[in-house]
Amino acid sequence: xxxxxxxxxxxxxRKYYFEQDTVLDRLLGRDPVSVKAVDGxxxxxxxxxxxxxxxxxxxxxxxxxxxxxxLREATDGRIAFDGEDVLEMDDDELxxxxxxxQVVFQDPFSSLDPRMTAGDIVTxxxxxxxxxxxxxxxxxxxxxxxxxxxxxxxxDRYPHEFSGxxxxxxxxxxxxxxxxxxxxxxxxxxxxxxxxxxQVLNLLEDLQEEFGLTYLFIAHDLSVVRHxxxxxxxxxxxxxxxxxxVDDIFENPEHPYTQALLESVPRASAGExxxxxxxxxGDVPSPRxxxxxxxxxxxxxxxxxxxxxxxxxxxxxxxxxxxxxFRADDGHAxxxxxxxxxxxxx
Amino acid sequence: MSQRTESERSLDSETLLSVRNLSxxxxxxxxxxxxxESVSFDVRDNEVLGIVGESGSGKSVTALSLIDLIESxxxxxGGEVWYREPDLAEExxxxxxxxxxxxxxxxxxxxxxxxxxxxGPSFSMIFQDPxxxxxxxxxxxxxxxxxxxxxxxxxxxxxxxxSRTQGxxxxxxxxxxxxxxxxxxxxxxxxxxxxxxxxxxIPDPAERADEYPSQFSGGMxxxxxxxxxxAGEPDLLVADEPTTALDVTIQAQILNLLRDIQAxxxxxxILITHDLGVIARMSDRINVMYAGEVVxxxxLEDIFENPVHPYTQxxxxxxPDLQNPQPRLQPIEGNVPSLFDSExxxxxxxxxxxxxxxxxxxxxxxxxxxxxxEEHTAKCVLADRSYDPSEAISGEEVHE
Numbered sequence: 001x002x003x004x005x006x007x008x009x010x011x012x013x014r015k016y017y018f019e020q021d022t023v024l025d026r027l028l029g030r031d032p033v034s035v036k037a038v039d040g041x042x043x044x045x046x047x048x049x050x051x052x053x054x055x056x057x058x059x060x061x062x063x064x065x066x067x068x069x070x071l072r073e074a075t076d077g078r079i080a081f082d083g084e085d086v087l088e089m090d091d092d093e094l095x096x097x098x099x100x101x102q103v104v105f106q107d108p109f110s111s112l113d114p115r116m117t118a119g120d121i122v123t124x125x126x127x128x129x130x131x132x133x134x135x136x137x138x139x140x141x142x143x144x145x146x147x148x149x150x151x152x153x154x155x156d157r158y159p160h161e162f163s164g165x166x167x168x169x170x171x172x173x174x175x176x177x178x179x180x181x182x183x184x185x186x187x188x189x190x191x192x193x194x195x196x197x198x199q200v201l202n203l204l205e206d207l208q209e210e211f212g213l214t215y216l217f218i219a220h221d222l223s224v225v226r227h228x229x230x231x232x233x234x235x236x237x238x239x240x241x242x243x244x245x246v247d248d249i250f251e252n253p254e255h256p257y258t259q260a261l262l263e264s265v266p267r268a269s270a271g272e273x274x275x276x277x278x279x280x281x282g283d284v285p286s287p288r289x290x291x292x293x294x295x296x297x298x299x300x301x302x303x304x305x306x307x308x309x310x311x312x313x314x315x316x317x318x319x320x321x322x323x324x325x326f327r328a329d330d331g332h333a334x335x336x337x338x339x340x341x342x343x344x345x346x
Numbered sequence: 347m348s349q350r351t352e353s354e355r356s357l358d359s360e361t362l363l364s365v366r367n368l369s370x371x372x373x374x375x376x377x378x379x380x381x382x383e384s385v386s387f388d389v390r391d392n393e394v395l396g397i398v399g400e401s402g403s404g405k406s407v408t409a410l411s412l413i414d415l416i417e418s419x420x421x422x423x424g425g426e427v428w429y430r431e432p433d434l435a436e437e438x439x440x441x442x443x444x445x446x447x448x449x450x451x452x453x454x455x456x457x458x459x460x461x462x463x464x465x466g467p468s469f470s471m472i473f474q475d476p477x478x479x480x481x482x483x484x485x486x487x488x489x490x491x492x493x494x495x496x497x498x499x500x501x502x503x504x505x506x507x508x509s510r511t512q513g514x515x516x517x518x519x520x521x522x523x524x525x526x527x528x529x530x531x532x533x534x535x536x537x538x539x540x541x542x543x544x545x546x547x548i549p550d551p552a553e554r555a556d557e558y559p560s561q562f563s564g565g566m567x568x569x570x571x572x573x574x575x576x577a578g579e580p581d582l583l584v585a586d587e588p589t590t591a592l593d594v595t596i597q598a599q600i601l602n603l604l605r606d607i608q609a610x611x612x613x614x615x616i617l618i619t620h621d622l623g624v625i626a627r628m629s630d631r632i633n634v635m636y637a638g639e640v641v642x643x644x645x646l647e648d649i650f651e652n653p654v655h656p657y658t659q660x661x662x663x664x665x666p667d668l669q670n671p672q673p674r675l676q677p678i679e680g681n682v683p684s685l686f687d688s689e690x691x692x693x694x695x696x697x698x699x700x701x702x703x704x705x706x707x708x709x710x711x712x713x714x715x716x717x718x719x720e721e722h723t724a725k726c727v728l729a730d731r732s733y734d735p736s737e738a739i740s741g742e743e744v745h746e
Contacts, residue, residue, distance in 0.1 A: 056593035163681050193400035193620065198664035198677030205674075220593065227666035227675070250668070264598040266623030268665050270650040275627055276605075277598040283563045284593070 005083065006044035007182060007214050008068065013041045013077035015060070015067050019288075035287050037063040039238035041077075047181075050208065050215040052229030052246065054222060054261075058284060059235040061218045062106075065184040068216065069101055070094065081182070099129060102175040106187035108167030112159040118145065118170050119155035125177045144173040149203060165196035169203065176207065184216045189224060201228060222265050226250050231320075234258045237287055237295040243314075244321030254323035256300050281342065294325070297340065302327060305337035357428055357450045362581060362614050363389040363412070364450070368425030370404075370411045371687075378687040381407040381420065383638040386713075389582060394608065394615045396629030398622060398661075402682050404638035405618045409584045413469045414453075414461045427453040429468065434460070466497045466578030474587035476567035480559040486570050487555025490539035492530035493577035500578070542573035547603060565596035572603065579611070586618045601627060622665060626650060631721065634658050637683050637695040640713075644722035654716050654724040656700045694726070697739075702728060704737040 015038040020030045038060040045051045055061045066072045068079055070086055079086040081097060089097055102125075105111040112121055119141040126132045132140060142152045148169040159167055168188060175183055185204065189197040205228065207213060219225050225232060226246060233243040234257065242255040253259045260279035266272060280299045285291055291298045297307035306326055314322035315329050326334035357364055366386045372379040382404035389395050399405045411422050428450040435451050438444040445452035453461055473479045480489060536555070543551035546569040559567055568588065575583060585604065589597040601624065608615050617628050625632060632649045634642040634657065642655040653659045663676035680699040684690070694700070697707040706727045714729035716722040723729065 056595065165681065193682070194622070194664045195400060195660060195678035196681070198666075198675035199679075201666070202675055202677060222594070223666040223668045226668055226671050260595060262668070264594040265668055266597075266601075266621065266627045267668055268622035268626050268650070268662065270626065270647045272623065272626035273629075273646050274605075276602060278602070279598055280595040281599075283565055283596070 004046060007047045007082055008045040008216070009078075009080040010041060010043050010064075010068060011078040011080075013038055013064065013067060013079065014075045015063050015072060016075045033288055036238050036290060037287060038067060039290075041235075041238075041240050043233050043240060043243060045182075045214055045216060047214055048208075048212055049230040050217050050228055052225035052232040053216060053218045053235060054220065054225045054232060055235035056220060056261075056284060058237075058287060060238040060287075061220075061235050062186050064235070065103070065186050065216055065218050069103055069184055070097075071103070095129065099178045100180050101182040101184070102178065102180040103184045103186065104168075104171050104175045104188045107191055108164055108171055109159075109191070111171055112167055114159050117156050117158055118150070118162070121159070121170055122173045122177055125174060129178060131178070140177070144177060145170075147176070147207075148173045149199075163196075165192050165200060168192060168200055172200075172203065172207070176211070179211070180213070182214045182216070184218070186218045187220070188217075190219065190221060197224070204228065222250075222261060234261065237285065237290050239295060239324070240314075241296070241325070242321070242323045244318065248318055248321045252318065252321075254317045254321070254328050255325045256302055256327070257296050258323075260301075298342075301343055303340040303343040304334055305340065306332070306334040308340065357430075357447055359430075359449070360390050361388050361428075361450075362391050362430050364426075364428040365389075365408075365412055366426040366428070368408065368411055368427065369423045370407050370416055370420055371423050372420040374419055376686070379685045380638050380687050380690060381685060382411065382635075384425070385635075385638075385640055386425075387633050387640065387643065389614050389616060392608075392612050392614060393630045394605075394617055394628050396625040396632040397616060397618045397635060398620065398625045398632060399635035400620055400661075400682060402637075402685065403635040404685075405635050406586050407638075408635070409471070409586055409616060409618055413465055413471060413584065414458070415471075422454070425454065429453050429464070431464075431468070463500060466493070466500060466580065468578075468580055469582050469584060470575040470578060470580035471584040471586065472568075472571050472575045472588050474590050476562075476564060476571045476591070477559065479571055480567065482559050485556050485558055486562060486567075487536060487539050487543070487557075488531050490542055490555070490570065490574045490577060491532070491535040493574045494538045494542070495530040495532060495535040497578035498535065538577075539573070542576055543570065545576070545607070546570070546573045547599075548573075563596075564592055565599060568592060568596075568600055569603065572600075572607070576607065576611075580613060582614050582616065583608075584616045584618070587620070588617070589624060590619065590621070597624070604628070622661065634661070637690075638685060639695065639725060641696065641726065642722075642724040644716070644719060648716070648719045648722040652716070652718065652722070654722070654729055655696075655726045656702050656728070657696050658724075660699075660701075702733045703739050704734060705739055706737070707739070 017035040017037060018032040019035065021032040041064055053061045053064060067074045074087055086097060119138060122144050123137040123141045126137050126140060141155055145155060146152060150166060150169055189200050192200060208215060217228055229246045232246050232249045233240045236257050242258045249258060253262055263279040264277050282299045285298055293309050294307040294312050297303040312324045312326050314324045317323050317328045326332045367384045369384055370382045372381055385408050397405045410416050412427050416422055430449050431451060432449045435446050435449050438451055438456060439446045444455045540551045540555050543555055548554050548566060548569055562570060589600050592600060604615065619625060629646060631645050633640045636657050642658045649658060653662060660678035664678060666675060678699055683695055692710060693708040694711050697703045711725050711727050713723050713725045716724055716729050
């Protein structure tokens with residue numbers, strides 16, 4: 001797979017938000033405060049595969065997905081889609097790009113216009129891109145709704161008449177209307193009940209196979225990510241800490257954060273009873289003022305002086321598996337520095 | 347073995363709470379909604395009882411019903427809530443209209459003021475979303491101090507509602523409107539609040555007590571809510587989706603905390619969640635709810651290793667496995683049924699989605715014991731027989 005060119009290549013992507021950045025603030029002499037939502041992220045996605053982007057709330061995974069589609073303007077970095085630079089595209093090129101790259105949002109309650117019928121919602125992209133006339137759109141709407149498991153007679157219903165799972169199906173049908181190659185799925189099943197979640201996951205897998213889609217699957221639920229992804233990238237405080245094939249990440253995680261995440265997930269089996277998880281103490285630090293060096297050092301059980309001083313670069317720990325941790329490098333000065341107070345020495 | 351039915355179970359001394367045939371209905375303009383129907387379960391001393399189900403299964407309504415927090419247009423329409431409280435049993439033993447059995451009292455038959463007085467010292471509740479459960483304009487410390495003071499006054503004068511909200515003249519009303527909560531914040535209640543914050547693992551509790559809820563992270567605020575719930579030193583803590591709004595690493599911390607305080611204080615916990623993983627980690631015994639009913643109950647192993655009800659099986663088949671990913675998930679087809687009384691029908695509520703629906707499912711199945719385990723029962727015809735394809739019916743036939 002690594003022989004081909006990736007469909008999407010993201011290099012050093014940054015997205016900062018600035019607080020206290022109004023004219024008034026400047027007159028009062030306040031310095032803008034940056035919130036580094038995404039702080040130097042690299043990844044690539046090959047055609048036909050699913051990259052799972054996983055992390056806790058506030059780690060920047062959704063911002064990454066939105067910035068990749070240019071729904072938000074990046075602060076810095078490079079995004080290449082099929083060889084073209086997304087950040088340099090002009091309006092016409094962007095319209096063309098949006099036909100090829102689509103998005104499904106998390107909340108099926110707020111992402112559908114309550115005043116539009118299911119049919120209109122699903123075919124609005126066709127109207128915007130001027131692809132089909134009214135009659136053709138209606139035909140296409142029936143086709144799309146049936147493909148996602150709804151029936152043709154539901155075409156004139158409004159979003160409130162559908163259940164959460166059905167609404168998410170409408171959102172998926174809308175994303176497919178333009179026959180895209182690439183879809184960003186931003187927490188597409190996290191608002192759904194487990195039985196319905198399984199239906200939608202199966203649908204997404206079927207659609208991928210049928211249309212040869214490439215997915216960026218953003219989620220916080222590790223079991224879902226393991227189920228659907230080919231490769232996984234784990235984010236913490238705006239940075240990717242580990243990437244690799246899904247089985248490597250889940251069976252041999254090398255970064256302490258990935259290990260802690262996996263350890264923390266409650267498993268639905270009788271053996272889980274009474275299992276005590278003391279994986280990570282404390283809270284996620286604020287992205288306004290992230291810790292120096294490795295962002296995890298305030299919570300990491302293996303943190304040493306070296307982690308506070310410098311930010312680790314990704315190290316290849318296994319073919320195609322990279323972990324941004326000094327522990328992955330046997331010869332690193334980390335091993336000679338002193339453990340931090342909260343950490344255990346090993 | 348004799349057939350155990352819900353109302354024949356005896357109340358033994360280890361049963362803290364016994365809920366029997368509790369039904370709650372909502373009388374809306376669109377019609378009657380049967381939110382929970384004939385729910386029965388026991389909570390023993392020192393145990394974590396898990397209630398699991400999807401949205402709309404009636405798990406939260408059941409919890410609110412048993413501590414009498416259902417608001418109009420909802421109403422508890424039937425059932426018994428037996429609670430073990432020797433003093434209360436003594437007091438009401440001879441009273442007309444109040445059911446007493448040994449040390450247990452049926453709380454549905456005592457006056458409302460008594461039920462209200464039990465909230466805090468007997469039952470306490472924590473909710474899913476800590477952000478919306480706190481008043482954003484009062485410091486966390488003051489809100490916990492208020493709970494402490496209300497409980498202190500309640501202990502001093504257990505039957506009087508007035509004593510807890512005492513001095514509610516116009517002047518106090520005015521002061522409280524201008525400076526909410528002030529009337530309850532005393533030197534000692536504030537101290538106790540800080541002590542409670544420390545017990546739930548909040549660092550620098552004295553300083554954090556003076557901060558507002560917006561200055562707390564989600565995990566810290568959930569800890570604060572637990573501190574508030576502990577103010578009355580309850581016997582039973584009802585935790586309604588206590589970690590659903592939290593990230594996994596924070597969830598792990600809160601689950602540890604709940605386990606620690608349960609062990610330390612010898613409380614019982616009713617844990618309500620949709621997350622089967624959380625249920626597995628925490629619960630000793632489990633009730634699975636669907637469409638307002640408990641469809642299967644048993645010990646942890648019964649439910650996870652030998653589920654009998656097709657809904658429980660479907661739920662377990664729907665979750666992706668973290669360790670051994672299955673190539674394809676086995677979802678339950680269809681959608682959660684309507685709970686409007688007029689649309690619910692007389693058969694098994696799960697029959698139209700059930701892959702093993704048979705002719706006999708057109709009648710309501712009783713809760714039946716499952717072979718092999720004392721505590722395992724299921725509301726399904728398959729509890730004590732096997733599936734017979736020759737009697738199979740389709741979803742459409744169920745609706746006719």
